[in-house]
Amino acid sequence: MTTNESIKQTVEQMLRGYLDEHHFELVDIEYVKEGSNWFLRVYVDKEGGIDIDDCGRISEYLSARLDEEDPIPQAYFLEVSSPGAERPLKKPQDFAKAVGQNVFVTTYEPVDGTKEFEGLLEAFDGETLTVRHGKGKRTSVIPLAKVAGARLAIEF
Known part of the structure; x- marks a missing residue:
């Protein structure tokens, strides 16, 4: 099969x-x-x-x-x-290219008390994502291994 x-x-x-x-x-x-x-x-x-x-x-x-x-x-x-404006981020190179853009990330388990992050992808070092979220007031470092899904997010 x-x-x-x-x-x-x-x-x-x-x-x-x-x-x-x-x-x-x-x-x-x-x-x-x-x-x-x-x-x-x-x-x-x-x-x-x-x-x-x-x-x-x-x-x-x-x-x-x-x-x-x-x-x-x-x-x-x-x-x-086309993948569209809210393009999925799956491979490490996708995350590297998305640095400086708004993203929406979900995790398998809570990181800093939450499983959903929408904000600016400030950095990606190959193993972790640094996302500034919550109206720019919080920064979370998310292990790539904990990412359940990620995509670019349109900023309104």
Whole structure:
């Protein structure tokens, strides 16, 4: 039986060379069931932002590769898009690039008495995030190992 994780890894392997060659960044891959439908979602970006034509070219390339290799047993919808303004932060390099920006971080267990932090990512040293939050009055140092989820946050 094919697992969601193995499908995501297979899709990443299919895309890696193409994305590198065309200077795109793979942000995330999701393979999820919503209602009775399966969705394979690929989020990509590039310096200066990605447009609909870029998404179309990547979708055509990936669709052809998926048809050739047929690694997914059930029917699914393929979606290729930008990660959007509230881009997920998953890899260490994502956090490094987000320093100086507003973020929303959740943790597996409380850090400084809370599990949710929204504020300025002041620093990332590879192992910890330093987030100024609570109207800029508190600074918390969050171990990367305790981060359950993180994304850029739009400041209002």
